[in-house]
Amino acid sequence: MKKIIWWPLMLIVLLAGCSPDNSPMGNGHMGGQEGMGGMGDGDRNGENNGNQGGMSGMGGMMNHGAVPSLEPSEGSQELSIPPLMEKQENGDFDYEVVAQQGTTEFFEGTETATYGYNGDLLGPTLKLDQGESADVKITNGLDEPTTFHWHGLEVPGDIDGGPHGEIEPGESRIITLEADQPEATLWYHPHVHGNTAQQVFKGLAGMLLIDEAGTDSGLPDEYGVDDIPLIFQDRLFDENQQLNYGRLMNNDGTLGDISMVNGTINPKLTVTKPVMRFRLLNGANARNYTFRLSNGAEFTQVASDGGLLEEPVERDSLTLAASERAEIVIDFSAFDEQDLAIVNEEGVELLPFELALDDSPADSTDMQTADEPFLSEEEQQMPVTKNIELFGMMEMVTINGKKFDMDRIDLRQEQGVTEVWEVYNKPDMMGGMTHPFHIHGTQFKIISRDGKPPESHEQGFKDTVLVEPDETVKLLVTFPEKGVFVYHCHILEHEDNGMMGQIEVY
Numbered sequence: 001m002k003k004i005i006w007w008p009l010m011l012i013v014l015l016a017g018c019s020p021d022n023s024p025m026g027n028g029h030m031g032g033q034e035g036m037g038g039m040g041d042g043d044r045n046g047e048n049n050g051n052q053g054g055m056s057g058m059g060g061m062m063n064h065g066a067v068p069s070l071e072p073s074e075g076s077q078e079l080s081i082p083p084l085m086e087k088q089e090n091g092d093f094d095y096e097v098v099a100q101q102g103t104t105e106f107f108e109g110t111e112t113a114t115y116g117y118n119g120d121l122l123g124p125t126l127k128l129d130q131g132e133s134a135d136v137k138i139t140n141g142l143d144e145p146t147t148f149h150w151h152g153l154e155v156p157g158d159i160d161g162g163p164h165g166e167i168e169p170g171e172s173r174i175i176t177l178e179a180d181q182p183e184a185t186l187w188y189h190p191h192v193h194g195n196t197a198q199q200v201f202k203g204l205a206g207m208l209l210i211d212e213a214g215t216d217s218g219l220p221d222e223y224g225v226d227d228i229p230l231i232f233q234d235r236l237f238d239e240n241q242q243l244n245y246g247r248l249m250n251n252d253g254t255l256g257d258i259s260m261v262n263g264t265i266n267p268k269l270t271v272t273k274p275v276m277r278f279r280l281l282n283g284a285n286a287r288n289y290t291f292r293l294s295n296g297a298e299f300t301q302v303a304s305d306g307g308l309l310e311e312p313v314e315r316d317s318l319t320l321a322a323s324e325r326a327e328i329v330i331d332f333s334a335f336d337e338q339d340l341a342i343v344n345e346e347g348v349e350l351l352p353f354e355l356a357l358d359d360s361p362a363d364s365t366d367m368q369t370a371d372e373p374f375l376s377e378e379e380q381q382m383p384v385t386k387n388i389e390l391f392g393m394m395e396m397v398t399i400n401g402k403k404f405d406m407d408r409i410d411l412r413q414e415q416g417v418t419e420v421w422e423v424y425n426k427p428d429m430m431g432g433m434t435h436p437f438h439i440h441g442t443q444f445k446i447i448s449r450d451g452k453p454p455e456s457h458e459q460g461f462k463d464t465v466l467v468e469p470d471e472t473v474k475l476l477v478t479f480p481e482k483g484v485f486v487y488h489c490h491i492l493e494h495e496d497n498g499m500m501g502q503i504e505v506y
Helices: 002-017 034-039 196-201 492-496
Strands: 095-107 110-117 126-129 133-140 149-151 172-178 184-189 206-211 227-235 258-261 267-271 275-282 289-293 299-304 307-315 318-320 325-331 340-343 349-355 384-393 396-399 411-413 419-426 435-439 445-449 464-467 472-477 483-489 500-505
Touching (some): 184 196, 184 275, 196 492, 206 227, 206 275, 258 349, 275 318, 318 325, 384 435, 419 435, 464 472, 483 492
Parallel strands (some): 095 133, 126 206, 227 275, 267 349, 384 419, 411 500
Antiparallel strands (some): 095 110, 133 172, 149 184, 184 206, 227 258, 275 325, 289 340, 299 307, 299 325, 340 349, 384 396, 435 464, 435 483, 483 500
8 A cells, every 4th residue: 555655656756856946947058947848849959939948848837937037136236356365475385265154244234144265255266377386275164074176177186175075174284286277267166975055055166267377368367357257146045034055955956036246146347448358157056047248249258167269259148057167258349338237048137237448448359269170080080988877856866877976986087098978868757957067177078969069169178068858968088187086967956966976087
């Protein structure tokens, strides 16, 4: 009798987990609701929905507020720019990063408990010159274990800050970070197994920039003036205006209706230079963002996760999955209108601009381009050596049919040897979900999507790739350092639920 009752209940739970309010926000790239694509007449890629965000096949179900829309910015607060981390003089280390508890006044008169690095919320920007070696003291000032993961930085496995790198409360370590890779926009955040999502949700994240010192890339490079970091996140607050993750979390990705940029709610940015470079980071737990300019104008994408693209790309929209980055250049001298903003796919204003341009000329931004093709013919023809299968939703997520086990090595690869990984997103009975797939310890190249060459905006080094249901993506992967690294879905709740594997680089 128990079996007769149990299986219908399990089916109800599974179907509840597939409902629209339990999946990452849809957008022009798919979002997270395309898993329902088999339920209606739209195609699974959302190409028939006018780019309204992963709603194909859902009929009107997603038009009734099941997926939270973001509140538009009122433009009442000047955007906070994370300060550059100060280098220590004559000490035992160059930089110090402390994970700590604090409070932040998001709403007037209310203090919200938050986490931050070297402060109450988020963290300062760590900027390293290409080729620089820096000793960094990392300290856990929280009352729970944490790690310090240098997302996108190619470092040995023992200092990568994955789940093996737990630091107990009150503990400190000194590690050496070497910026032995091209200039890029990277970031740092916790990666403690089972609790990453909560710690990021409460505020632990910061930018990590590699700068090609002494060279002229042709791009704006005055940090905080014409070179601006933008950390986009969504948050959900309880009735007491607290980040009550234990009550608000969702196993398929915690989504909020409050938008913040660099930790600022209702931000605006006063633009003083005619040509601006923006470093965009999707620092959300799960939400995908599609960015546009409110006037429909084009901007120039110059870089992706791991550095400059092969060539600049003119675009009128840009989609980033959780943890992806992009650098864009906007020429404000070409615009007469004052009402200009970065908006999302729904037209919601995320970051209004207030134009106060100085008299400096709008210099050209002729970016250096690669002398060689992004992918050689030999690289394109290399055979597949590793197969990755992503599957599931909520707590029923796996990679190659397994959940994460810290004591199990799933794959092995030789240091410096290039291999081809084939990543397949297997649909389930409801169609499946999109999964942003991230590999630690490497910057890879996308060889193909379903056998087709990558589009121009993906012809650059990356560490995260969004894989749609029933899509196969081939990656060219090389590990420059030895150690044990993880690969996983970067929907943080999926990661915490075990959608992660380990590779030993020997």
